[in-house]
Amino acid sequence: MRKIITAFFLVSAIVQAPVAYASTATLRLVAHVPVMCAVDFSGARLEANRIVISVHRMCNTSHIVSVSVPGNDAGDVRVSYANTPVLAGGTVDLVQPERYFDDVDEITIESRSSDPDQLLTLARNINVAVYPS
Numbered sequence: 001m002r003k004i005i006t007a008f009f010l011v012s013a014i015v016q017a018p019v020a021y022a023s024t025a026t027l028r029l030v031a032h033v034p035v036m037c038a039v040d041f042s043g044a045r046l047e048a049n050r051i052v053i054s055v056h057r058m059c060n061t062s063h064i065v066s067v068s069v070p071g072n073d074a075g076d077v078r079v080s081y082a083n084t085p086v087l088a089g090g091t092v093d094l095v096q097p098e099r100y101f102d103d104v105d106e107i108t109i110e111s112r113s114s115d116p117d118q119l120l121t122l123a124r125n126i127n128v129a130v131y132p133s
Contacts, residue, residue: 038059041128046120049112049113051110053108055107056103057103062132065128066094066127066130067094069122070125076113079110080109109123
């Protein structure tokens with residue numbers, strides 16, 4: 001009987017606690033998610049005066065895809081990403097925000113020259129890299 005009365009008083013005290021205590025209570029959830037970014041260059045093809053590079057990215061953190069075309073100071077080459085021109089020469093950084101991303105992108109490098117030898121030389125000198133941001 002004494003245990004029941006003690007339990008009743010404890011429950012009663014909890015129920016009668018001021019609402020202000022409940023509103024200031026916080027719950028903190030902690031989760032450790034490993035940062036991961038896997039990149040696979042799944043192909044490249046030549047189309048007339050363009051080089052199209054297919055990049056498969058599977059990342060759960062923000063990152064930068066950096067495309068550089070050495071020796072393109074004159075702006076003879078244009079880099080496009082997702083069919084949007086982003087650069088006329090030099091280096092471009094394509095920033096991916098912090099969210100889960102699993103898809104294939106195409107980076108297009110278009111040259112003013114249609115000479116196949118110049119296009120192959122250009123293809124050999126393109127640098128594509130991925131960095132965490």
